[in-house]
Amino acid sequence: MEIIESIRGFISTEICSGSVQKIDDADLLIENGIIDSVGIMLLLGFIEEKFAITIDGDELIPENFSTIATISTLVGKKIG
Amino acid sequence: MADQLVQQYLDESLASEDKVACTDGRKSHTYGQLTHFSNRLAALLRQWGVGRQDRVLLFMRRTADFIPAILGVLKADAVYVPVDPKSPPERWSQIVDDCSPAVVLSDGPSANSLKSALPLHMPVIQIDTDGDISFTVNGIRQFQDEMGSHPEIIPTYRNVPDDLAYILYTSGSTGKPKGVMISHRNIRNYIDWAVEYFGIRSVDRILGTAPFHFDMSTFDLWCPIKAGGTLCLANEGHTMFPEKLLGYMEDQKVTIWKGISSLLFYLERAGVLNADRIPDLDRVLFGGDALPARTLTRWMEVFPSKSFFNVYGPTEATGISFCYPVQEPPDNPGDRIPIGLPCKGMQAVLLDQDQIPVPFGEIGELCLAGPGLSRGYLNEADRTADLFFRAEINGAPLQTWYRTGDLAFQRDDGHYVFVGRGDNQVKIMGYRVELGEIEQALLGIDGVRDAVVVAVNRGGLPELVGFIEETKTLDLGQALSKLRERIPGYMVPRRLLRIAEIPRCGRGKVDRAALRNMAMENSHVDG
Numbered sequence: 001m002e003i004i005e006s007i008r009g010f011i012s013t014e015i016c017s018g019s020v021q022k023i024d025d026a027d028l029l030i031e032n033g034i035i036d037s038v039g040i041m042l043l044l045g046f047i048e049e050k051f052a053i054t055i056d057g058d059e060l061i062p063e064n065f066s067t068i069a070t071i072s073t074l075v076g077k078k079i080g
Numbered sequence: 081m082a083d084q085l086v087q088q089y090l091d092e093s094l095a096s097e098d099k100v101a102c103t104d105g106r107k108s109h110t111y112g113q114l115t116h117f118s119n120r121l122a123a124l125l126r127q128w129g130v131g132r133q134d135r136v137l138l139f140m141r142r143t144a145d146f147i148p149a150i151l152g153v154l155k156a157d158a159v160y161v162p163v164d165p166k167s168p169p170e171r172w173s174q175i176v177d178d179c180s181p182a183v184v185l186s187d188g189p190s191a192n193s194l195k196s197a198l199p200l201h202m203p204v205i206q207i208d209t210d211g212d213i214s215f216t217v218n219g220i221r222q223f224q225d226e227m228g229s230h231p232e233i234i235p236t237y238r239n240v241p242d243d244l245a246y247i248l249y250t251s252g253s254t255g256k257p258k259g260v261m262i263s264h265r266n267i268r269n270y271i272d273w274a275v276e277y278f279g280i281r282s283v284d285r286i287l288g289t290a291p292f293h294f295d296m297s298t299f300d301l302w303c304p305i306k307a308g309g310t311l312c313l314a315n316e317g318h319t320m321f322p323e324k325l326l327g328y329m330e331d332q333k334v335t336i337w338k339g340i341s342s343l344l345f346y347l348e349r350a351g352v353l354n355a356d357r358i359p360d361l362d363r364v365l366f367g368g369d370a371l372p373a374r375t376l377t378r379w380m381e382v383f384p385s386k387s388f389f390n391v392y393g394p395t396e397a398t399g400i401s402f403c404y405p406v407q408e409p410p411d412n413p414g415d416r417i418p419i420g421l422p423c424k425g426m427q428a429v430l431l432d433q434d435q436i437p438v439p440f441g442e443i444g445e446l447c448l449a450g451p452g453l454s455r456g457y458l459n460e461a462d463r464t465a466d467l468f469f470r471a472e473i474n475g476a477p478l479q480t481w482y483r484t485g486d487l488a489f490q491r492d493d494g495h496y497v498f499v500g501r502g503d504n505q506v507k508i509m510g511y512r513v514e515l516g517e518i519e520q521a522l523l524g525i526d527g528v529r530d531a532v533v534v535a536v537n538r539g540g541l542p543e544l545v546g547f548i549e550e551t552k553t554l555d556l557g558q559a560l561s562k563l564r565e566r567i568p569g570y571m572v573p574r575r576l577l578r579i580a581e582i583p584r585c586g587r588g589k590v591d592r593a594a595l596r597n598m599a600m601e602n603s604h605v606d607g
Contacts, residue, residue, distance in 0.1 A: 014574050030320065033166065037320050038509050038541075038570055041346055045539040057322050057352030065321075 003051070003079075004072040010046045011068065015039040025069040030062065040065065047071070053078040085237055085264045086245050086302065087154040089271070090114055095282060095308035102304065102311040104144045105328060109209070111308075114148050117213040121152025122235045124215055124222065125183065128203055132157040132238050134182035135247065137175070138292070139163055139194050142315050145187050145209050146292055147301065150246075154264075157239040158182070161247045161259070162292040165193075167568045172197035174256055175249055178459055241265040247458055248295055250395050251513050251571065253504065255520025259458035260295075260395045269451040270399040271302045273424050277403070278363055278389075280336065282308035285360075287329055287337040289314045295395040296368055296510065299338045319343060322350040326357050333360040338391070340510035341371035345540065348375045353382040367391035367400070368510025370498060372540065373410035373417055380409040392419035392498060394484050395512070396467070397452040401426050402496060418495040419488070426450035428496065429473050429481070430488060437474060445502055446488045447473075447481045454482075504592075506535040506542055508570045513544070518573065521566045522546055527554045532582050532590050533573055536599045545599035546573035549582055577602055 029035040064074045097112030136153045153160040161179050183203045191204050206216040215222040241264045249257040280303050288300035304311040312332040318325040344366050393401035404420025422428045430444030438444035456464030472478050485503050488496050504515040515533045522531035530549040535542045556576045563572050583591040
């Protein structure tokens, strides 16, 4: 829970500047324009710093970044 | 050659009719189709009353259809004005009000969202290139017989080289975007030079990653047609995911790429650079912002046989004004990569505040003259007169110079080095952003007494932070939502912070350095 809430918090407040009321676990982030090319760079920086992990190029794919749930799963797997 | 028209690149092309001129990975158009589609579109535009130098607003997605669309507009002697479909309606309204388009060109139902920004009578032409080209005007399908365009009419051009070819809108400090007017002659000078300098040939496949409403795309759009090569358009799905972008470049066998520096930074940071990747790519041009030297070093270490060029040029000078072919990786990670020397025909001078050239080696404001210079901003005579001035400098004859607002110095070897801005303009993903435009948008929100926006560095990327003085307690989330209705997403501050009083230095000037420090200390929204 903590991972997913932390990611939700960052995306809500710092990537879409609080303009989206609530982002659900399964909301499509890219299709809905919640995350764009600037946003994904910021998100990557946040995740790597917050969870002390490195996201590799082959993990930086749409499947892993489509929703808050998939991002959270990826981070959980990396933390082990 | 520069005394000709941009669309004549296509007419003069030696490429065979069935060669692919542009592709977006899904849809491709051959040189023959480009000619046929653009002739049909020009005929339709003229039928709808579009005349010489009328503006045509392009509200289109990022597909291969954009290329026949702009060619059709130019063949109708008109001027294309690309807008970002992702911008908020208020910005479209400002652009529509400013350039008064004769018609709007779109490629699908996406134009419905534009309707609210358009005057009622404005024709909206939707183009469809599945099979042959077809048109729907104001929702009514047009049949070719009714168009009277059987057989295909080859347009006679009435425009002249000093006529405008396009208008691009960039951020304006007064709170309104400003339209930079670019002529056929401007583009021909730039593209003729670029194709020769970068050795672009018909075998070349050029990757396009820059948005069409951004001047970096001028290179992508016209170099392939001039050279008889192929444009390979990448979409945001590619540029957001480095693996996808590299895969696309490999599939398309891309040979040349002019990319925004931040995208090169991102690819390196994502760790996808590998010596056995993108083997066909041999020329990499980067610009739009300063690339960290350590990023360039990494690219050059992984790909020692590729050529790298740092390119520089403001929208007001059409394209690349300066170029630095990088011979060796930078010595130190903290070095600034030079922007090099002025390109053919362009002249540069570094001036002090009194418009006197600074002594060699000192920092001054970079001013440009030459055939790339725009004639200025649409409907903004005062601003144009302020930034485009006529002067005799360094013994050169009286001519027009453009003040870029960029600060630079000359190294001992004569190469120029960009060091920063003299004003409140920042670059976000290569986009020019005037902090004043965001501040004006904030001031338009009920309850905001004063507002200042600063840019701080966050992990190598600039981040916008807004400070507001309130007249009543505001919901900051709602304030940001309102901002998103007025300005494009990349201009919306990532954070808003309340402040009792904006700090000021002597004479009331805002103390931006103090605000930047405060922004760095407050890493989270002060709800």
